[in-house]
Amino acid sequence: MSVTRSSSTLRWHNIRRIATQQPRETIFGWGIYSVTAVSVGIAALLIFNSVRFVGESSLNIVAQPFLLPLQTALTLAILFVAVEATLSIARPREQGSLQILFFAPIDETILIGGNFLAGILVYIFFVLLILPTLFLLSWATNFVIPAQLIWAIIPTLFVVGVAVAFGLFVSASARSARSAVLILVAVILILLGLQSAYSALLSIPPTSRFYDALLFIRTVLANLQLILLWISPFHMLNVILTAALNDDWLVLLRQTGIAVAATAVWLFTAVRMLRHRGVLP
């Protein structure tokens, strides 16, 4: 009994060691601050445009205030942690340091678990960096940040979990750090492309009330959105933030559940893949 307890304590201790190492490196590097500045810059631009519109037409009715600026900032945060997760195994394996790390009492589950927690911690740090600046933007322009949106940041942790777990899976399965990043970029482009194409088609009116030349593409993309609910963290982020803003707690809970399930699947496959691929370059 005590042996089991000490074993699990040791495993948890190792997970924590790995989980704190990665965020420490991130905090003491310029990367996260640059990406945060870019995300706040984009949010500022979106708010600037909204407020400028008021100046020009004296009135602006915003259906979902602050949703787009926050969503953009959090999307960049997800991209950042996904890239970090993608490099977290592939790079040390390529450099040979992963092999050395495995001389310590560390196995695949500990490594994946530690890196997963590291990704979540980096995301939390990212959010802590952008939140005060977003409040400042809101104060300066007298723009509205609905309280529901702030609370909705908590369930986005589960969405980030999906992105980090997928990044770790790619990292565990890729031959090199470069190919891991290329795979991630390709997947992100496909996911964001499908989501953007669907949104773009929504703004294109049908050819006529009785005939729509784009009907087939619309139907295909609409059905793909259902798949994206399960695999795309960007789509999950959109659903969660919109549901929180609409006080649609049922949708929010359902999407959170989906995110947890998807995270578990990716983490499990990442561990299996790491066992399969091994630690050698």
Added chain:
Amino acid sequence: MSFASSLWQHARWGLLLLLLLLAAPPLVTAQETDRQDTFVYGINAGIPDAVIGTFAPPAVDTIYLMSTETSILSPRITSVYYWPITNDYRASWNVLNEVVEGDLEIMRGLQTIETIKQTTYTIHFHVGRGSANKPTLYIGADAEKANAQFQADQLAYRNAALAYEEARLAWLDAAREAQSLGVAPDDLPKAPVEPAPLNTYSTGLNSGFPLKLEPGDYRIRTKTADGTIVPKSERRLVVFEPRRTAVGYEVIPEQRWTFPEESNDPEGAILGAENTVVYLKPFVTREYPAISYTRLQNPQDASVAQAGEWTWVAGEPIEDSVLELVSGNRVITQIPLQAYTVKQTPGGEYGYEILEYNASTPDLTPRIDFVGYRLPFTSDNRNFSIQLRSPDDTLLLGSNRVMRVAGRNSPILLGFISLLPLLAGAAILGWRQQQTSRIKTDNAA
């Protein structure tokens, strides 16, 4: 060949051509539509403030109805044709409109959950808009009673109109005669009073299946008395309800009163420029699945394909409440509903002025152009919200809106704020550098 025979030869061909041309008109006709006598469902779909009349030809697999209102499905055999110009099927009810006897079976999965008998119904449409003028649906014995009453009212109106016409002619004759006798205008006989118009229209007595079901996905079919299913009567039935019901506002900016905007989302915000005025006209608004609502109005519509999209639909106007301005959880003022007149003023700031309507000043405010709540955006009160309180002193759910007077919009200020994370990073990295140097110094010492 002589000249005469050559002329005859040509004339013969000419005659033949002329005969062909004369025969041509009966050959050139308008494009015939391919008509087919087939089973359809006539639909009277109830929505909160109206009844939408459509039909579902065999090409339409799914019928959409609302759960909150009673709708009528009428099984009919009618002449249906395809109209290529609008790319839809149309029914010639005047050519064929045969009632199909039978009951409507409603199924969920494979189980029949309800069988509805065909019954008589009538719909009375009233002139005007608003909850008071909502069409009335009468079913069964009520329908027969309402129809008899409508016919009696119609007859009474016709008789009254005839009597009025006769009285008017008699009055004209009497007035003309009195005028010729030199009677003073004040002493002329009084003109007869015109009867009040009949502001109700009726569909007459029809038969159909009244439906009011819980939201969900069903299958329906018409079954005859001998138990056979009427061919082409099996359809999918989607019954839906609004996801949210709230109070929407039509926002009329004073600077462009003919271009109002709408605020439907209760979580939305209205941003206004400082020292401007808006007028708010509240109404009930409901959020429906876009595809269901569009196809309820036209089952053949192809403009919405995506499920999962939602649309706000403006409903009945709200004209009996008071608008409250709230700041810091405290009601700071109550604004009553007020009628306004728009007066053209050439050379003015906007070319017009919006004045409070006053019945006692007909020269200044001759008519009511719109009714609403006047709301100024001032620098004294930059952050506030609005809500509607009903006459029974309850707050109307979903009437709350955040209002903001737009603040500073300096790109330099916003750019500086964007750089704050970099400054924070520089501070952290500087501190780290300092720590590292100190440790190095300590180690060296």
